[in-house]
Amino acid sequence: MSRPLGVFIAIEGVDAVGKRTQTSLLLSRLRAEGLSSHALSFPAYETAIGKEIRRFLAGRASYPPQARAMLYAANRWEKKTELQELVSKTDAVIVDRYSGSNLAYGVSMGLDLKWLVSLESGLPKPDVTLVLDAPLENVMPRRGRGKDSYESNRQLQEKARGAYLRLAAKFGWTVIDADRGIKSVGKSIASTILTVMEAKRRTI
Helix, strand or coil, X not given: CCCCCCEEEEEECCCCCXXXXXXXXXXXXXXXXXXXXXXXXXXXXXXXXHXXXXXXXXXXXXXXXXXXXXXXXHHHHHCHHHHHHHHHHCCEEEEECCHHHHHHHHHHCCCCHHXXXXXXXXXXXXXXXXXXXXXXXXXXXXXXXXXXXXXXXXXXXXXXXXXXXXXXXXXXXXXXXCCCCHHHHHHHHHHHHHHHHHHHHCCC
């Protein structure tokens, strides 16, 4: 049996840009290619800290931005062992939101980037981070009713979109034009990831 590739993929972007849909499509594509694959989503609401995150997103609790950033990071620390095990056992692990979200939304709220990075230091690092990008006027109507406190904040979403693009340039994240049809976006993502996986295969 060949050794699992263990490629760790993060899919990022503002709310309603298509992360969940593209995560599902990529998972199906990789499995169709015969690659063992698994997907996770953050926040992980089933954990103790995840439940607290759900409370403040729903407006049932109030925290300053610093505390919210710490809770988001802590939620990933809760899942660190599980995530490491999945990466070690499979060809690809895809996460819908990861540390990049904390950086983008955190700096959009005026928090220090170095401090935000320090909260995530020690967590598994993605091999590739994809940022789905599309104009807010084409994204926000997708969610309809039932938006949480972040999703309904147009100003925050605009700032986060700009922050994602600046951070992508700084950290070498790959920006994907998500202002297209779902299938077209999915093909771009699959092409990018399969290229990364082929490069990883040549190293093991």
